[in-house]
Amino acid sequence: MDRPRFFTRQALAEGAEVALEAEPARHIARTLRMQPGDMLVLFDGSGAEYPGELIAADKRSVTVRLGAPRAIDRESPLAVELGIAISRGDRVDWVVQKATELGIARIAPLLTARGLRLPADRREKKRGHWQRIAESACEQCGRNRVPAIAGPQPLADWLSTVDAPLRLVLDPRAEPRDLPAYAGAIALLCGPEGGLEEEEVTRAQAAGFGTLALGPRVLRTETAPLAALAALQARWGDLRF
Template identity: 55%
Template sequence: MRVPRIFTRQPLSAGAELTLESSPSQHLARVLRMVEGDALRLFDGSGAEYCASIVSADKRQVTVAVLESEPGLAESPLRIHLGIGISRGERMDWVVQKATELGVAEISPLYTGRTAVRLRGEREERKRQHWEQVIVSACEQCGRSIIPDVHEPMALSQWLQHAAGERRFVLHHRATAAPAGAQLPVSISLLVGPEGGLDEAEIGAAETAGFESLALGPRVLRTETAPLAALAILQARWGDMGSLE
């Protein structure tokens, strides 16, 4: 059986013994049916990961012995902050999950003029926590040992004021440019709209804030496809994904 990777919010150190949180405990004991002596790998978001062994397990909690540490998977040299218009239902979850697999460093859910989803108060925080768990699960699966940040939902105008990427791109199908430039950037802010895209005023505001308009090709891509295609292209050009050239 493949050795599972499990995230814990508890700081890890070789030689420690700890009881995992409820969710990973139940996953290991009830879903994977792991027992005393079984091996797993743990990471706490610090960049390292640890070999571990189950000391005891029941349906409610699993206690593990933390063994030696190893360097975690290296992060992409290209730090990408994705600003994404909030989409309905599972579309947003899909983007958050796949963006994590593609190496994004930060995700900011955005309210735009065409955003159909409006979250308020506790519902907004619950949704952010849900996206955070989607990110954790994606990291467990893809091998990342540092958890990308998912910020509180905010207005597009607010995000534009704080987007600090060395290169900044706004993605829309009316643009004509592809990412260019010989200089290797270390950080990128990427703006993608919700269903229906960004309106003309929002594109203009992004361009005024220093964003370059970016197009991926002749086809109009759905809101859950466009950011992933853009991330893959940016990682292949300036990050850590292999090029076919």
């Protein structure tokens, strides 16, 4: 049986005894009902994972003794940064979780004309929420590096920072286009419900983005980036049939 995996923000080292944060400790002790002597795996996002043994577990705290690290690389050779418009409901939650499973490198939640208005005083809290979703997705899918979630920002600010050699904005109105034989890094932009406004697409094109359609059907804002990411990973990354 596979050992359960848990992310910690603490730096890990062989032989260390680690008192876990409240959230994973609660899950280990109360939900999984693990006991001293049980084995698990910890990772801190640095690229390695550590087998560990529970040496103390109660309702208030959990302590793990770490074994030798294992440098297991499950990262895609294709580094994709996703700029995703912030939409209503839990759409961004869904995209962050599934994009992490599909190997995304970085996610930038964006404020767009048709997207959700997110007050400045709520942005850091939402970023932290999405970062925790990415961490949890890494626990499940086996990644030892957690994709970075940027703070919510206006689309124009993000466009000014993108430096990937291949830049694509999803647009169902786009004409078919040729893509290069090789890509190592991609910036992918996806709009909210109703899509990006024409002026926003024009601004993205001025920043070096080419338009890309995903076929004859119009996909929802939570479907389109995941379909695109899967297609890009199959073409240049590590998804195999």
